[in-house]
Amino acid sequence: MRIAVCVKWVPDPEYPFQATIGGVHLDAPGLTYLANPLDMVACEAGVRLKELAGGTVKVVTVGPEAAESALRSGLALGADSATRVEFEGDGLVAGDPTARLLAAVLASDPPDVIICGARSSDSGSGTVPVFLAERLDRPLVTNVVSLSGVGPLEVERRMEGGRRQLLQVHPPAAITVEESLCDPRYPSVLARRKADRTPIEVFTPGQLGVDLPDRSVTLIRLQGPRPLAARLVSPPAGLLARGRLAFVMAGGPDQKRSSRRLEGPTPLVVDQLLAYLDANGVTGSDGRRR
Amino acid sequence: MTVEQRPHTVMAVVESGPSGDPSPSSFEVLGAARGLATGLGCELAVAFVAQQGAPAVRADAHQYADRACQIAWDNGVEMAGDAMVEAAWLAVQTEGPTAVLFEDGLSARVVAARLAVRMDAELVVGCTLLKVRDGKVQMGRGCLSGKAFAQLEWDAVRPVVITVAPGAFSAPSPSGRDLEIVRLEAPASAPSRVTVIGEVAPAPDAMGVTEADVLVAGGAGVGGAEGFHQLVELARRLGGTVAASRVAVDKGWVQSNRQVGLTGKTVSPRLYLAVGISGAPQHIAGIRSAGKVVAINRDPRAPIFRVADLAVVGDLHEVIPALLERLTAADERTAPGGMES
Numbered sequence: 323m324r325i326a327v328c329v330k331w332v333p334d335p336e337y338p339f340q341a342t343i344g345g346v347h348l349d350a351p352g353l354t355y356l357a358n359p360l361d362m363v364a365c366e367a368g369v370r371l372k373e374l375a376g377g378t379v380k381v382v383t384v385g386p387e388a389a390e391s392a393l394r395s396g397l398a399l400g401a402d403s404a405t406r407v408e409f410e411g412d413g414l415v416a417g418d419p420t421a422r423l424l425a426a427v428l429a430s431d432p433p434d435v436i437i438c439g440a441r442s443s444d445s446g447s448g449t450v451p452v453f454l455a456e457r458l459d460r461p462l463v464t465n466v467v468s469l470s471g472v473g474p475l476e477v478e479r480r481m482e483g484g485r486r487q488l489l490q491v492h493p494p495a496a497i498t499v500e501e502s503l504c505d506p507r508y509p510s511v512l513a514r515r516k517a518d519r520t521p522i523e524v525f526t527p528g529q530l531g532v533d534l535p536d537r538s539v540t541l542i543r544l545q546g547p548r549p550l551a552a553r554l555v556s557p558p559a560g561l562l563a564r565g566r567l568a569f570v571m572a573g574g575p576d577q578k579r580s581s582r583r584l585e586g587p588t589p590l591v592v593d594q595l596l597a598y599l600d601a602n603g604v605t606g607s608d609g610r611r612r
Numbered sequence: 613m614t615v616e617q618r619p620h621t622v623m624a625v626v627e628s629g630p631s632g633d634p635s636p637s638s639f640e641v642l643g644a645a646r647g648l649a650t651g652l653g654c655e656l657a658v659a660f661v662a663q664q665g666a667p668a669v670r671a672d673a674h675q676y677a678d679r680a681c682q683i684a685w686d687n688g689v690e691m692a693g694d695a696m697v698e699a700a701w702l703a704v705q706t707e708g709p710t711a712v713l714f715e716d717g718l719s720a721r722v723v724a725a726r727l728a729v730r731m732d733a734e735l736v737v738g739c740t741l742l743k744v745r746d747g748k749v750q751m752g753r754g755c756l757s758g759k760a761f762a763q764l765e766w767d768a769v770r771p772v773v774i775t776v777a778p779g780a781f782s783a784p785s786p787s788g789r790d791l792e793i794v795r796l797e798a799p800a801s802a803p804s805r806v807t808v809i810g811e812v813a814p815a816p817d818a819m820g821v822t823e824a825d826v827l828v829a830g831g832a833g834v835g836g837a838e839g840f841h842q843l844v845e846l847a848r849r850l851g852g853t854v855a856a857s858r859v860a861v862d863k864g865w866v867q868s869n870r871q872v873g874l875t876g877k878t879v880s881p882r883l884y885l886a887v888g889i890s891g892a893p894q895h896i897a898g899i900r901s902a903g904k905v906v907a908i909n910r911d912p913r914a915p916i917f918r919v920a921d922l923a924v925v926g927d928l929h930e931v932i933p934a935l936l937e938r939l940t941a942a943d944e945r946t947a948p949g950g951m952e953s
């Protein structure tokens with residue numbers, strides 16, 4: 323079985339990003355970049371599939387030369403070969419060009435199974451695998467939490483409302499994986515050394531014959547997190563300039579738009595709490611989950 | 613980058629549920645779409661999509677748009693995603709919108725992304741900010757696991773598909789005008805290449821905190837591992853799993869991979885139920901991208917209430933057992949069978 327795993331090179335999700343006057347910076351001091359954690363779960367799943375069914379695992383990324391470190395992490399987990407497509411673009415809005423380039427490079431040497439992380443830790447959209455499967459006209463199963471079988475792949479995927487669905491899909495297919503599918507192994511020193519020596523195949527968009535369209539959506543600014551309220555908050559008048567600045571940079575108070583308060587006798591409180599859960603689709607109208 | 617061409621239509625695609633009622637958050641999608649349409653000076657069309665045989669949409673639902681259509685599909689439920697794509701695609705071909713909005717969700721993202729490829733459109737998912745200023749369309753969404761907010765700009769040259777995060781926009785007011793709802797039938801989608809074997813309800817411990825739709829999180833106030841058993845039971849009934857504050861993890865009541873916060877996981881469930889958690893900034897840091905937050909705390913001044921959509925002031929040792937009892941009673945009233953039936 324020929325398996326391809328798509329890997330994104332992302333800013334370390336554990337990094338304590340701080341908003342400054344210029345916003346949040348992706349070149350902040352001490353910030354390192356690494357392979358998207360869910361893509362490492364995808365690599366591990368690919369390598370396990372290979373161990374079960376035989377075959378090869380290829381890791382693929384779209385990004386600058388430095389992104390090859392993400393490929394090496396995949397190689398260290400047991401992937402056999404690695405490919406990078408040269409691309410310099412903002413990783414937070416590059417889903418569309420990334421998928422076009424991935425589709426081109428994978429179409430030139432089609433794998434049986436494509437495995438992707440369910441989403442990246444930086445953009446968090448989870449749309450590249452969908453774009454990719456659509457462009458390659460492959461069936462896609464998203465949010466896979468368990469994987470077995472090889473003829474048809476037998477997968478369990480998570481759905482809204484905490485439900486899980488058991489599915490079968492025949493290769494050629496694509497899947498996206500969640501954290502609970504498996505834990506990436508800890509690579510040995512030997513595996514790392516071997517990964518560092520593995521040559522990486524590089525393509526440019528031109529070599530793949532991909533002409534990327536002009537973008538219509540661009541990233542203007544990256545700022546500190548903001549509360550859900552989509553309105554402007556003005557800092558309390560009493561604050562000094564420094565405090566006002568900190569207030570605005572932090573996106574205003576951590577306050578939701580409208581917060582309801584329930585107090586009183588427990589049965590009444592529980593009544594209203596249930597009604598709230600109901601209205602938000604967590605329980606059925608009869609109090610059972612949907 | 614100003615809007616050059618005059619776009620004509622913004623379209624909202626709304627699923628009308630099994631009762632014919634669009635969900636409350638669908639109205640937020642209509643609100644977001646109305647705001648965009650007004651800002652761009654164009655009309656708002658709504659496409660209600662539903663399975664064949666579903667009841668007609670709520671009588672006044674169409675009053676929120678300038679044009680309305682209802683699209684039925686005729687496939688099995690297991691292919692709802694494929695059918696939704698066909699239905700939305702039909703609506704797009706009918707209306708030729710410059711922007712198409714959906715309610716954000718796991719399956720909606722897939723539908724939106726597939727539609728975007730067909731339309732050769734841009735895609736923005738989980739949008740929490742959408743406004744037109746000086747002829748420019750600004751959008752925003754959380755990123756970096758909730759640690760940052762990305763401000764985007766759309767130049768309206770290529771069309772855009774947007775999924776709207778629940779809770780970020782208000783519902784529009786109805787026009788009071790009655791519209792004719794045009795009824796269309798979606799072409800059957802190609803046979804599914806994925807076979808559905810069945811559905812299972814997972815146990816809470818088989819679900820990670822980053823993938824759960826509902827999180828029942830406990831803190832120091834829960835008082836012990838015993839109390840957490842009740843939270844696990846509650847999580848199971850709500851179809852979610854259990855999370856915890858650092859104190860609860862440090863005390864050994866819960867495994868450390870369930871800790872939420874600065875030094876734990878960043879989570880984005882649809883519902884975060886914080887039980888006996890004070891709401892320290894280091895904890896809040898992990899729930900910034902959560903949907904609705906409900907907090908149960910006996911201290912009326914607990915900081916967690918400042919980020920809660922619903923603040924329940926009370927003793928968790930009374931509220932949680934009472935809640936479980938009510939859920940059990942409701943279970944017994946209805947016929948057994950569960951969701952697989």
Ligand SMILES: Cc1cc2nc3c(=O)[nH]c(=O)nc-3n(C[C@H](O)[C@H](O)[C@H](O)COP(=O)(O)OP(=O)(O)OC[C@H]3O[C@@H](n4cnc5c(N)ncnc54)[C@H](O)[C@@H]3O)c2cc1C
Binds near residue numbers: 833893
């Ligand atoms: C560098 C650093 C990193 C940290 N990272 C994290 C992190 O990742 N995650 C995290 O959670 N914390 C983190 N912390 C710790 C954080 O500061 C708080 O100490 C912690 O979140 C408090 O946990 P708690 O809310 O469970 O406990 P407490 O603050 O003790 O709150 C318990 C709450 O329960 C309520 N309560 C008690 N009994 C009842 C009852 N019977 N009914 C109802 N309510 C009741 C109380 O009113 C109180 O509000 C970090 C701290 C530091 C310094």
